[in-house]
Amino acid sequence: MPKWFTPAAAICGLMFAVAPVLIANAPYESTMGLVQKIFYVHLPSAWMFLLAAIICGVASVRFLFRGDPRQDRLAWAAAELVVLFGVVTLVTGPLWARKAWGVWWQWDVRLTASLMGWMVAVAYLLLRRYGGPGSDKLAAGLALFGMANVPFVYISVNYWRTIHPTTNVVPTLPASFGLPLWFSAVTFLLLFVLLLRVRVRLEEQRARLDALYLSMDA
Amino acid sequence: MFARVVWLILRKDFTVEVRSLEIAYTTLFFAISCVLVFAFALVQEGRAPEGGAAGILWIAIAFAGTLALGRTFERERQSETLRALLLAPAARPAVYVGKLLGIVALLTAAEIVLVPLVALLFQAPLLGRPFWLAVILLTGTVGFAAVGTLFAAMLVRARSRDVLLPVLLYPITVPVIIAGVRATAALLQPEVDAGIIRFWLALLVCFDVVFVTLALWTFEPLMTD
Amino acid sequence: MKLLAALLVLVGLCAAVTAPALEAQQPSQPQQQDEFVPIDELPPQDQLPAAPLLVAAYSFVVLALFAYVLSVARRLGGVQRELERFEAELKRSGRT
Numbered sequence: 410m411p412k413w414f415t416p417a418a419a420i421c422g423l424m425f426a427v428a429p430v431l432i433a434n435a436p437y438e439s440t441m442g443l444v445q446k447i448f449y450v451h452l453p454s455a456w457m458f459l460l461a462a463i464i465c466g467v468a469s470v471r472f473l474f475r476g477d478p479r480q481d482r483l484a485w486a487a488a489e490l491v492v493l494f495g496v497v498t499l500v501t502g503p504l505w506a507r508k509a510w511g512v513w514w515q516w517d518v519r520l521t522a523s524l525m526g527w528m529v530a531v532a533y534l535l536l537r538r539y540g541g542p543g544s545d546k547l548a549a550g551l552a553l554f555g556m557a558n559v560p561f562v563y564i565s566v567n568y569w570r571t572i573h574p575t576t577n578v579v580p581t582l583p584a585s586f587g588l589p590l591w592f593s594a595v596t597f598l599l600l601f602v603l604l605l606r607v608r609v610r611l612e613e614q615r616a617r618l619d620a621l622y623l624s625m626d627a
Numbered sequence: 628m629f630a631r632v633v634w635l636i637l638r639k640d641f642t643v644e645v646r647s648l649e650i651a652y653t654t655l656f657f658a659i660s661c662v663l664v665f666a667f668a669l670v671q672e673g674r675a676p677e678g679g680a681a682g683i684l685w686i687a688i689a690f691a692g693t694l695a696l697g698r699t700f701e702r703e704r705q706s707e708t709l710r711a712l713l714l715a716p717a718a719r720p721a722v723y724v725g726k727l728l729g730i731v732a733l734l735t736a737a738e739i740v741l742v743p744l745v746a747l748l749f750q751a752p753l754l755g756r757p758f759w760l761a762v763i764l765l766t767g768t769v770g771f772a773a774v775g776t777l778f779a780a781m782l783v784r785a786r787s788r789d790v791l792l793p794v795l796l797y798p799i800t801v802p803v804i805i806a807g808v809r810a811t812a813a814l815l816q817p818e819v820d821a822g823i824i825r826f827w828l829a830l831l832v833c834f835d836v837v838f839v840t841l842a843l844w845t846f847e848p849l850m851t852d
Numbered sequence: 853m854k855l856l857a858a859l860l861v862l863v864g865l866c867a868a869v870t871a872p873a874l875e876a877q878q879p880s881q882p883q884q885q886d887e888f889v890p891i892d893e894l895p896p897q898d899q900l901p902a903a904p905l906l907v908a909a910y911s912f913v914v915l916a917l918f919a920y921v922l923s924v925a926r927r928l929g930g931v932q933r934e935l936e937r938f939e940a941e942l943k944r945s946g947r948t
Contacts, residue, residue, distance in 0.1 A: 442902055443903060443906055447906060450913045473845060493920050497913050497916050501909040504908055508902050508905055521801075521805070525802070528797075532798055543785060544785055546781075547785060550778075553841060554799045554838070555798075555799065604921070610928065618938065622938075
């Protein structure tokens with residue numbers, strides 16, 4: 410593991426410990442009250458979900474057209490993080506929505522597209538696991554199609570009438586809400602980078618093992 | 628040259644299919660039984676669920692399409708003709724387009740039977756505006772088949788290909804299905820809102836363009852070993 | 853085996869945390885409101901308790917992240933062990 414890993418992990422752990430203090434001290438939002446505090450984990454995990462999808466897509470394109478195995482390892486790691494942060498977003502969202510909107514789920518554009526994007530990532534992982542040899546390239550093709558979904562998810566709330574808050578909420582947040590949000594976002598980003606690095610290392614070690622086995626047969 | 632290759636592949640598939648009509652009959656029968664199962668499950672006291680016809684029509688098309696895609700490429704795999712196609716001095720995108728048009732033709736034939744059947748069983752005025760219905764069905768089928776042909780071709784050499792095709796295909800084609808169902812449902816209203824239908828049609832055309840472009844771009848690297 | 857135990861604990865904790873939140877929804881179905889009523893003026897039995905939802909959300913985040921870290925650590929440990937076993941065997945057989 411690279412030198413920056415352990416200090417970064419320590420910092421991340423500290424930030425996770427401090428975050429609840431900041432979140433508890435944030436003011437109550439007037440219409441939603443206590444349940445609005447789910448915002449401080451829902452939004453950063455949604456951002457990580459989209460970020461992971463973009464990384465997976467870009468790495469898949471580079472792997473498909475240049476054949477660099479490091480891009481393939483990165484794409485697989487990113488796909489797992491899409492599933493992870495996607496499930497966190499898709500669970501914290503409805504828990505918040507039950508109180509804020511009165512329903513657990515709504516078939517509007519952003520929710521449907523997010524669920525769809527998440528399922529593409531699950532399909533990616535199933536393909537890698539059960540597709541047999543050659544599934545690395547096939548999965549890259551799948552990721553390419555799936556990534557076309559990402560900008561759609563992000564901008565959809567601005568163009569369709571939907572119950573989900575639009576993208577101009579975050580830039581206009583007052584500082585008392587903004588601080589815990591950005592702190593939480595940086596914490597999640599740091600965790601994202603750490604998880605990505607560890608997962609890529611797993612693939613690197615697997616590749617080393619495969620190379621060793623192959624060299625033995627030669 | 629491109630068009631000639633596409634035409635040759637279409638003719639080849641058509642000739643092979645016409646000999647036994649295996650895929651045509653089985654796909655058609657599967658689609659019909661699909662619709663019948665929905666009818667048995669959902670129709671209560673002789674009345675169909677409100678607005679169910681559009682969704683059921685598209686579900687039947689999606690299921691039948693997946694079956695047809697699997698069977699078509701299974702046939703290619705068994706006779707090793709896919710490798711022969713790829714070895715031939717023909718542009719790879721042309722091979723893709725030829726296969727795509729063949730699948731679209733097969734699905735269109737299924738739809739010609741499905742639409743009156745769904746209209747009958749679910750008492751929906753599907754045949755009221757045939758031109759618009761045809762346009763909606765065509766754009767939706769092209770979108771579905773564009774992704775389906777690419778995925779089915781690339782899965783030909785993979786393990787667990789039968790179950791992986793729907794697993795991969797459905798999440799990607801969900802937007803196409805949604806748009807198709809919404810447009811068809813809007814067409815079934817007594818007061819047709821042309822604006823809504825135009826909106827969903829525009830979205831369908833958008834998906835078609837994006838999917839076919841992406842598929843043409845990635846067909847070459849995905850089909851090489 | 854250890855992962856199975858950890859996962860079972862996870863599922864148990866999730867269930868324990870979300871069950872009260874779900875229970876809270878069942879009896880208190882509000883009647884049809886004809887006009888918009890601000891949440892402060894609704895009678896208490898029509899309001900959903902927010903705390904169980906909040907706790908469930910944060911617990912889920914922690915448990916999901918923890919489960920993933922556990923999963924990667926276990927897989928990495930397995931590959932690492934196999935690599936070490938391999939290297940030991942190569943050394944024994946004289947690097948052939």
